[in-house]
Amino acid sequence: MVGVEVVNVNDRLNVKDGLNETYDVVVAGGGAAGLNAALMLARARRSVVVIDAGAPRNAPASGVHGLLARDGMPPGELLERGRSEVRHYGGHLISAEIGQVGRDDGGFTVTLGDGRSTRGRRLLVATGLVDELPDVAGVRERWGRDVLHCPYCHGWEVRDQAIGVLAGGPMSVHQALLFRQLSDDVTFFTHTTMLTAEDAEKLAARDIAVVTEEVASLEIADDQLAGVQLVDGTVVKRTAVVVAPRMVVRADFLAPLGLRPVEHPSGAGTHIPAEAAGRTDVPGVWVAGNVTDPVAQVGSAAAAGAAAAAQINADLVTEETRQAVDARRAQPSN
Incomplete structure (x- = not known):
């Protein structure tokens, strides 16, 4: 050759x-x-x-x-x-x-x-x-553990748990709908965003609760996610939180x-x-x-x-x- x-x-x-x-x-x-x-x-x-x-x-x-x-x-x-x-x-x-x-x-x-x-x-x-993660206290510390983003990568592990979805990008509502397949208890936190009427209708139709108060931080107890704390001090109990980085x-x-x-x-x-x-x-x-x-x-x-x-x-x-x-x-x- x-x-x-x-x-x-x-x-x-x-x-x-x-x-x-x-x-x-x-x-x-x-x-x-x-x-x-x-x-x-x-x-x-x-x-x-x-x-x-x-x-x-x-x-x-x-x-x-x-x-x-x-x-x-x-x-x-x-x-x-x-x-x-x-x-x-x-x-x-x-x-x-x-x-x-x-x-x-x-x-x-x-x-x-x-x-x-x-x-x-x-x-x-x-x-x-x-x-690039949302600038919310606790998100980075819990990332990859009980703060997640992909239902196919980690969804099975949080099935039937109390899941929160923190809005922060164009995929957030889609994420909420995907995680609803894995749990009946899903709450959508609009945080600093606003839902369109169409998206609000989709979430309501799938029995996904919506919280419009801004999120202050994640609450951690005994090295586990315990809930989502709002700026008014209210804590919504959640064991997993989904974000869209x-x-x-x-x-x-x-x-x-x-x-x-x-x-x-x-x-x-x-x-x-x-x-x-x-x-x-x-x-x-x-x-x-x-x-x-x-x-x-x-x-x-x-x-x-x-x-x-x-x-x-x-x-x-x-x-x-x-x-x-x-x-x-x-x-x-x-």
């Missing part, structure tokens, strides 16, 4: 997780999307590095739910298993933040926060997002490439737009997981990483085949 280097993946199995000068693919972000992409790429015999800052969004949660054969597994354990699998196939894992990314001849230069750098022929961004992607380092977050159509926050398989408008750059789909759960984020990896590998194969054809044509005729 002319112009194509064949590397035996077994030669890389025992390589320590140091940073090489160049890779086929640099993966930014080591959550479900980034790790599953790296796994697919390494199995395709691609050199790949995952650069991860070590701040997973779901760290406060006790378990990952709705993921077939892994339901209830602690998030940290799931990620460690994923990292082990990536290493098994020769992938590298680097614990660091990305400082900046720039385009170079035929790829991208990635500079880490500690000054080290590497380059990749392709770049996959799976850095996820940050949840604004979801802001971690992607500022992409600005030099011309990729900037924009508002997601749902109004839930920001995202990096991309085609279905993750290809962005910038040639050579793909995205996967929450950085492009804010509502993606662990399973769908992992699947998106796999889909993007397959597209990236196919793109590299196309490039390598073109180079091989050009090299063959350039050979002198016998």
Whole structure:
């Protein structure tokens, strides 16, 4: 084969997780999307590095739910298993933040926060997002425990309990209706917002109580959520509270490439737009997981990483085949 280097993946199995000068693919972000992409790429015999800052969004949660054969597994354990699998196939894992990314001849230069750098022929961004929580005392302290946002991730665990939904975004009424499927005792706190007549009718039709007084804080007793305290001092007893955080992607380092977050159509926050398989408008750059789909759960984020990896590998194969054809044509005729 002319112009194509064949590397035996077994030669890389025992390589320590140091940073090489160049890779086929640099993966930014080591959550479900980034790790599953790296796994697919390494199995395709691609050199790949995952650069991860070590701040997973779901760290406060006790378990990952709705993921077939892994339901209830602690998030940290799931990620460690994923990292082990990536290493098994020769992938590298680097614990660091990305400082900046720039385009170079035929790829991208990635500079880490500690000054080290590497380059990749392709770049996959799976850095996820940050949840901006409502500014209500107690929300951040209880986040991921009895302050929740996703009925599919944590709804079963609070079924039949007294659930409060704290308004704060365009998804709040929708959340209340979804959690009503899990409990007959749901109270909607308008807080600092106003209900439309249509939304008020929907809540009333589903027997969801509405409290219009502004919320002051969450009441905690014996390290458990006890209720929602209003500004007038009244406490509405609740054992779980649902909020709608604004979801802001971690992607500022992409600005030099011309990729900037924009508002997601749902109004839930920001995202990096991309085609279905993750290809962005910038040639050579793909995205996967929450950085492009804010509502993606662990399973769908992992699947998106796999889909993007397959597209990236196919793109590299196309490039390598073109180079091989050009090299063959350039050979002198016998």
